[in-house]
Amino acid sequence: MTNSNSSLLPRRSSSSIVMMAEERGFGAVCSTSSSSVGKARAADGEEEEEEEDILNNSFFASMTTHKKKKYLAIALALMSVSAISFKAGYASSSSVQQNETNLSLPLPTWASELVASVRSSASRKDLNHIFPARDMHDTHGKIDPLQTFNWHEDFETNNWDYKEQMQNMEKWKHPPANGGEKFTVCFKEGEKFNFFGAYNFINGGLKKAGMCVKNVKVSANMDDPSCDVRMFRNQHVPEVRPKTNPKQVDIFFTHESPSVYSPEMKDENFRRSFDYVADYEKTSGLWFPFAVPVFEMKEDFPLFTIPRKERIPGVAWLARDCMSNRANTLRKISDEYPVFSVGNCANNVNEKSFPESVMEMPRNRKTSFQEPLSNFMFYFAVENVGVSCPEYVTEKIYYALSRGSIPIYIGWEGVNELLPGRDSWIDLRNYATPQQLAKRLREIAESDEEWEKMHKWRYEDPKTWPKLFQKAIRQQTEDSKRALCALLQNGESDKRRKASKEPKQCERQTRIFGEDLKVEGQEGLGAFKRDDIDEAHLGTNVLTDKDVGVGGKMHSWEKHLKKTCDTDNSCFEWIK
Numbered sequence: 001m002t003n004s005n006s007s008l009l010p011r012r013s014s015s016s017i018v019m020m021a022e023e024r025g026f027g028a029v030c031s032t033s034s035s036s037v038g039k040a041r042a043a044d045g046e047e048e049e050e051e052e053d054i055l056n057n058s059f060f061a062s063m064t065t066h067k068k069k070k071y072l073a074i075a076l077a078l079m080s081v082s083a084i085s086f087k088a089g090y091a092s093s094s095s096v097q098q099n100e101t102n103l104s105l106p107l108p109t110w111a112s113e114l115v116a117s118v119r120s121s122a123s124r125k126d127l128n129h130i131f132p133a134r135d136m137h138d139t140h141g142k143i144d145p146l147q148t149f150n151w152h153e154d155f156e157t158n159n160w161d162y163k164e165q166m167q168n169m170e171k172w173k174h175p176p177a178n179g180g181e182k183f184t185v186c187f188k189e190g191e192k193f194n195f196f197g198a199y200n201f202i203n204g205g206l207k208k209a210g211m212c213v214k215n216v217k218v219s220a221n222m223d224d225p226s227c228d229v230r231m232f233r234n235q236h237v238p239e240v241r242p243k244t245n246p247k248q249v250d251i252f253f254t255h256e257s258p259s260v261y262s263p264e265m266k267d268e269n270f271r272r273s274f275d276y277v278a279d280y281e282k283t284s285g286l287w288f289p290f291a292v293p294v295f296e297m298k299e300d301f302p303l304f305t306i307p308r309k310e311r312i313p314g315v316a317w318l319a320r321d322c323m324s325n326r327a328n329t330l331r332k333i334s335d336e337y338p339v340f341s342v343g344n345c346a347n348n349v350n351e352k353s354f355p356e357s358v359m360e361m362p363r364n365r366k367t368s369f370q371e372p373l374s375n376f377m378f379y380f381a382v383e384n385v386g387v388s389c390p391e392y393v394t395e396k397i398y399y400a401l402s403r404g405s406i407p408i409y410i411g412w413e414g415v416n417e418l419l420p421g422r423d424s425w426i427d428l429r430n431y432a433t434p435q436q437l438a439k440r441l442r443e444i445a446e447s448d449e450e451w452e453k454m455h456k457w458r459y460e461d462p463k464t465w466p467k468l469f470q471k472a473i474r475q476q477t478e479d480s481k482r483a484l485c486a487l488l489q490n491g492e493s494d495k496r497r498k499a500s501k502e503p504k505q506c507e508r509q510t511r512i513f514g515e516d517l518k519v520e521g522q523e524g525l526g527a528f529k530r531d532d533i534d535e536a537h538l539g540t541n542v543l544t545d546k547d548v549g550v551g552g553k554m555h556s557w558e559k560h561l562k563k564t565c566d567t568d569n570s571c572f573e574w575i576k
Helices: 014-024 026-034 057-061 065-088 094-099 109-119 124-130 199-206 268-272 294-304 324-336 356-360 395-403 434-445 448-459 467-477 481-490 531-539
Strands: 037-042 045-050 183-187 213-217 229-233 249-253 276-279 312-317 339-341 376-380 406-409 509-512 515-518 561-563 572-574
Touching: 199 467, 199 481, 213 481, 294 395, 294 448, 294 467, 312 324, 324 339, 324 376, 324 434, 324 515, 376 434, 395 406, 434 448
Parallel strands: 183 213, 183 229, 229 249, 249 276, 312 339, 312 376, 376 406
Antiparallel strands: 037 045, 509 515, 561 572
């Protein structure tokens, strides 16, 4: 998981391309140029704002020839640099991007076409003719049940015990440390609380005042005595952090499994230094699952309804955390079925060819990768460590489900409680060999009946979805301060444990395709490491042939498929 990519872009002129490229990466430049109106994923749902074309003709018409050449040179350089962050899988921060400027990468096809269109004063219509944006109002005759569904009333809540009218703070388990009737919440380097898949939970809720919170300090001095609640996140924890008031409540945020990126969670003394933990476990002090909020599922519905025949019959993968367990498993799949590894890890595509260029098409939503990845039938959604991890269910599988790409995953007993159902995803544990898996994928890829069977859940009454799946969606949709206030009001219970309780661990090994996948050697970052440095290294780490296991590189999709046209996704032939 990485930086969230859902932040709202303001109106921009041509002169702001530098700032935007540094902040958002190539995906933002691409998407901003593709649409005059963009939808932002805000806390309360859907806000709209108009945005200007970055490279509009009127701007260039007013410039001298010398200035035109200067700005075109800057744009070319920035697009090359920002393409690195896109190929790595996610938009990078400006600091990460500066660390990557020493790398070279060919200018993507989309960027070349953009520059060519500017030089020839081509219209925006001409650019969209080259790579047309998908119609995000076309639901292919399907009706979204969430459009008329009242999730406030019909989705079960995990915070049923919060009594918003209880103003007598003496009855609260954790009253404000400094007295009064509301809390001041302080974040240690709050700008770093950018967990991908939890944007709305943190930025749309916890970072805003309301309910029992009177004030939020996003980048606070943690010695500030006015702090009633102090928030810390993994990789940004000061080794010394004494409380200025014994009644302060300290919460540790970690978005990774303790078997991988949060090994400090195995240390009881470390856990006891906090009052509560906020993570993916449903009994953590502050539960933040990675389910897709209702308003994003509604936005994704047109993508979900894309027919089988309009998708590429391959397995897509977009990752920057280069861990050999995952890559080796996917490499074995590529022996038998087309794989499109479009990220930095074990990349096997040429971004200048079709159909890989779907990753560079204009997007209606500014920095979302939902649209390009929806072009693929399947998605390799295996978690970072590449083994089975109880309750560790992240955005990888949830976003694939939301856009209609069937996720390939490693499950665990109980995982279906957090997912729509057994027919909505493919469990790698059920296949003894890559050949067996490939046979099943081919069955789905060639049959409308099998395809519809795996997608029927989305057209059913949401009240029939598994209860825990409902709770996960609601927890991500509603104002997360409700969960925080419920914790402060009620404290530890059967549903919310103190930080001292030991978390669940990933299985030490999981058997896939007749081979035991082990946790050892897959560990990553810890609580005290800086992710703006360490994740930059992960983002530029290209796996070698040795890393993906015996057998060499990830096979090209062309081992299994032949493309018979250059216009859409419908004309593929299987190579016998």
